[in-house]
Amino acid sequence: MELKAENISFSYNKKRQILKDVSLSVNSNQIIGLIGDSGSGKSTLCKIMAGYISHYSGNVTLDGKEIPDRDYYPVQLIFQHPEKTMNPKWKMEKVLNEAWTPTQELKDTFGLKDSWLTRWPSELSGGELQRFSIIRALNPKTKFIIADEISTMLDAVTQVQIWEALINHAKANHIGILAVSHDPELLEVICDDILYFNEINNL
Numbered sequence: 001m002e003l004k005a006e007n008i009s010f011s012y013n014k015k016r017q018i019l020k021d022v023s024l025s026v027n028s029n030q031i032i033g034l035i036g037d038s039g040s041g042k043s044t045l046c047k048i049m050a051g052y053i054s055h056y057s058g059n060v061t062l063d064g065k066e067i068p069d070r071d072y073y074p075v076q077l078i079f080q081h082p083e084k085t086m087n088p089k090w091k092m093e094k095v096l097n098e099a100w101t102p103t104q105e106l107k108d109t110f111g112l113k114d115s116w117l118t119r120w121p122s123e124l125s126g127g128e129l130q131r132f133s134i135i136r137a138l139n140p141k142t143k144f145i146i147a148d149e150i151s152t153m154l155d156a157v158t159q160v161q162i163w164e165a166l167i168n169h170a171k172a173n174h175i176g177i178l179a180v181s182h183d184p185e186l187l188e189v190i191c192d193d194i195l196y197f198n199e200i201n202n203l
Contacts (some may be wrong), residue, residue, distance in 0.1 A: 002064075109168075110165050
């Protein structure tokens with residue numbers, strides 16, 4: 001299976017174009033890295049590919065076909081700041097099960113403790129919340145993961161734990177990953193290939 005973005009262009013206003021004719025592709029057996037400067041438009045591209053932004057020029061396709069806007073989008077975006085994606089008035093069990101009900105085995109794989117389920121988002125650390133975000137994105141219908149700086153705010157040990165679990169799960173389930181990061185050393189370790197954003201954004 002292939003996720004492809006072709007000739008993506010986007011402007012927030014007439015004076016500032018963010019993306020111009022950006023193209024990239026990810027296969028379901030690949031981890032592709034994307035590296036670039038802050039504010040360059042990487043996160044905007046991620047949102048377009050994951051269906052969060054619909055008004056743009058170009059095409060995002062799955063195996064050559066437009067991705068239908070149904071009840072579940074097969075391209076899931078994991079954000080850098082998990083606390084911003086969770087309802088602060090919900091306890092973590094509700095936050096998790098809003099997306100789907102993961103198995104105990106998957107929760108154990110990502111080190112998600114049962115005691116966290118009865119807590120509020122504000123009572124957990126960034127690393128703990130990010131584990132919830134990742135598991136929420138791993139619905140069995142997910143075909144591709146876009147990981148936008150998902151470990152930037154985490155300590156080195158937690159980074160390794162989270163990436164190892166995500167990569168192992170993705171490979172076992174034929175899920176492709178687009179890994180966006182400022183950290184070239186991380187991408188060199190985890191990725192099959194690395195793209196440089198300034199080389200694919202034709203501004």
